[in-house]
Amino acid sequence: MPGKPKAESCGTLRLVLGDQLTRRVSSLTDLDPERDVVLLVEVRDEATYVRHHKQKIAFLFAAMRHFAAELTAEGIRVDYVRLTDPGCTGSFTGELERAVARHKPERVTVTEPGEWRVWQMMQDWRETLGPPVEIRADNRFLCPREDFAGWAEGRHHLRMETFYRGMRRRTGLLMEGGEPVGGRWNFDAENRKRLPKGHRLPDRIGFQPDAVTREVITLVEREFGDHFGDLASFSWPVTRSDALDALRHFIATCLPTFGDYQDAMKTGAPFLYHALISPALNAGLLTAEEICWAAERAFREGAAPLHCTEGFIRQILGWREYVRGLYWARMPEYRDTNALAASRALPWFYWSGETKLNCIAQVVADTRAHAYAHHIQRLMVTGNFALIAGLDPAQVEEWYLIVFADAYEWVELPNVHGMVLWADGGVMGTKPYAASGAYIDRMSDYCGSCAYDVKVKSGATACPFNYLYWNFLIENEDKLANNPRMTMPYRTLRGFGDTRRAEIRQDATTFLRSLLSEPERDYKGDQTESAV
Numbered sequence: 001m002p003g004k005p006k007a008e009s010c011g012t013l014r015l016v017l018g019d020q021l022t023r024r025v026s027s028l029t030d031l032d033p034e035r036d037v038v039l040l041v042e043v044r045d046e047a048t049y050v051r052h053h054k055q056k057i058a059f060l061f062a063a064m065r066h067f068a069a070e071l072t073a074e075g076i077r078v079d080y081v082r083l084t085d086p087g088c089t090g091s092f093t094g095e096l097e098r099a100v101a102r103h104k105p106e107r108v109t110v111t112e113p114g115e116w117r118v119w120q121m122m123q124d125w126r127e128t129l130g131p132p133v134e135i136r137a138d139n140r141f142l143c144p145r146e147d148f149a150g151w152a153e154g155r156h157h158l159r160m161e162t163f164y165r166g167m168r169r170r171t172g173l174l175m176e177g178g179e180p181v182g183g184r185w186n187f188d189a190e191n192r193k194r195l196p197k198g199h200r201l202p203d204r205i206g207f208q209p210d211a212v213t214r215e216v217i218t219l220v221e222r223e224f225g226d227h228f229g230d231l232a233s234f235s236w237p238v239t240r241s242d243a244l245d246a247l248r249h250f251i252a253t254c255l256p257t258f259g260d261y262q263d264a265m266k267t268g269a270p271f272l273y274h275a276l277i278s279p280a281l282n283a284g285l286l287t288a289e290e291i292c293w294a295a296e297r298a299f300r301e302g303a304a305p306l307h308c309t310e311g312f313i314r315q316i317l318g319w320r321e322y323v324r325g326l327y328w329a330r331m332p333e334y335r336d337t338n339a340l341a342a343s344r345a346l347p348w349f350y351w352s353g354e355t356k357l358n359c360i361a362q363v364v365a366d367t368r369a370h371a372y373a374h375h376i377q378r379l380m381v382t383g384n385f386a387l388i389a390g391l392d393p394a395q396v397e398e399w400y401l402i403v404f405a406d407a408y409e410w411v412e413l414p415n416v417h418g419m420v421l422w423a424d425g426g427v428m429g430t431k432p433y434a435a436s437g438a439y440i441d442r443m444s445d446y447c448g449s450c451a452y453d454v455k456v457k458s459g460a461t462a463c464p465f466n467y468l469y470w471n472f473l474i475e476n477e478d479k480l481a482n483n484p485r486m487t488m489p490y491r492t493l494r495g496f497g498d499t500r501r502a503e504i505r506q507d508a509t510t511f512l513r514s515l516l517s518e519p520e521r522d523y524k525g526d527q528t529e530s531a532v
């Protein structure tokens with residue numbers, strides 16, 4: 001494990017944040033091993049500005065420690081501050097100030113952060129730190145921030161599909177003679193199958209924690225034991241080499257079927273054919289470019305069909321780049337909008353998983369165990385419920401930022417605020433993804449074991465998604481009825497008589513009131529003193 005380099009003045013002090021763990025990050029490109037020092041800091045503020053899932057903190061600290069050891073092995077001077085080192089101030093600013101005092105650098109170099117919050121801190125460093133601070137563009141995305149901003153300028157509604165086609169042309173991924181391979185840009189229509197009964201899922205590789213990771217896990221349990229989440233099943237790749245193994249395993253075993261069952265959900269099987277690469281990718285252990293080209297290569301070699309390869313590449317080249325561009329083009333105003341004026345409190349079952357809504361109970365259980373749920377679980381179960389129950393965007397966003405190992409505000413916020421809650425009034429997506437229980441029933445096996453009946457529309461046994469869906473349309477009629485993509489449901493709603501509308505309102509009111517009477521507990525499910 002690298003320690004403190006000798007206290008002598010250095011050339012450039014290069015701060016690498018916990019989600020910038022690649023030798024190719026812009027802050028390290030011109031590194032001089034003779035004169036420069038690379039600084040990595042474990043700081044309490046980053047683990048607690050929201051109370052992250054224990055696996056997220058363990059993943060980041062373990063990945064940081066391994067990365068530091070790799071740099072040291074390369075002969076680079078690394079100054080690594082551990083969380084519990086004496087004098088550790090617990091903040092980026094405090095640790096940078098201490099490191100400047102230790103090393104007396106001629107300049108400080110950093111790569112711009114993923115989050116607005118840290119970007120603001122960096123602006124202050126320029127004023128207060130002493131040596132000049134250079135903030136370099138993050139070179140790990142395929143679309144630079146300025147290019148996206150240029151594309152987005154003057155457009156109120158941004159459309160992923162338009163952006164994605166531009167990115168295909170720009171990179172040449174799945175292109176032939178200027179045209180999309182297969183003659184179509186998008187094969188999504190072929191990607192929405194339910195998992196057949198008895199379908200055998202592939203075994204997924206996990207990564208046994210080594211001594212370094214085990215030490216971090218013990219640290220996290222001791223220092224952050226009251227945070228949400230379990231550590232027992234920790235098996236994320238925490239080095240580049242393991243992350244590459246995870247990618248190779250996905251391409252060989254799962255990509256050929258990825259598209260078909262992309263939207264399916266199954267009890268006790270959160271991973272299905274998904275890639276499980278987002279924590280590693282977002283932390284710098286993999287690059288978006290290498291992942292997309294690895295998938296394209298599998299297609300060209302005949303190892304994966306086009307609809308699966310295109311569906312997968314679209315997630316990274318399209319969605320991931322799009323949400324990142326949108327975040328930086330629209331922040332900080334973006335997060336303060338609340339187009340549907342949603343204000344209900346986040347129900348406690350988002351933490352405890354104790355609810356008769358079996359779909360939510362299953363997704364919370366997966367999330368607690370793995371700091372992971374796949375896209376459709378996030379969008380159509382916990383997300384859809386938050387939308388149609390009218391939950392307060394800020395509380396829902398905080399939950400998503402806490403519970404997933406891959407969560408950073410640049411990617412979480414557009415997905416939750418824009419895609420799920422439509423709190424941005426349609427900047428990100430044309431219409432809210434509201435759905436009744438029928439969608440969850442079609443794509444999962446959750447309803448079969450639920451206390452509610454998905455086929456029943458009203459009354460005590462009815463699936464709450466059914467009446468909450470119509471209640472959502474009623475509550476937001478003035479804001480959504482004129483949306484061209486909502487014409488069909490509003491036409492159906494207008495066909496309902498007064499009695500049916502009153503029944504929907506009554507069922508929804510009774511259900512939503514019942515959420516308010518839930519006892520408050522801590523993240524482990526124990527009742528807190530205040531609630532007893």
Ligand code: FAD
Binds near residue numbers: 376412
């Ligand atoms: P796969 O399903 O195998 O997809 C491959 C890759 O595509 C992912 O690793 C990811 O890098 C990218 N991707 C897919 N969809 C998106 C998307 N909508 N936005 C950005 N990248 C995407 N992803 C995060 O990385 N961090 C988040 O905090 C996050 N929050 C989300 C919140 C909500 C409400 C929703 C609906 C989606 C969110 N996503 C987030 C996107 C997506 O759910 C995860 O990237 C994905 O589940 C990660 O698992 P995987 O690697 O197995 O992905």
Ligand code: DLZ
Binds near residue numbers: 044114408
């Ligand atoms: C998420 C996280 C955590 C939990 N801890 C640290 C840390 O101790 N040190 C660090 O450099 N980064 C950490 N991170 C990641 C940062 O929160 C991330 O770099 C910022 O959110 C900017 O994207």
Ligand code: SF4
Binds near residue numbers: 356436440452464
């Ligand atoms: Fe969820 Fe309704 Fe199905 Fe129960 S019946 S699992 S609440 S969708």
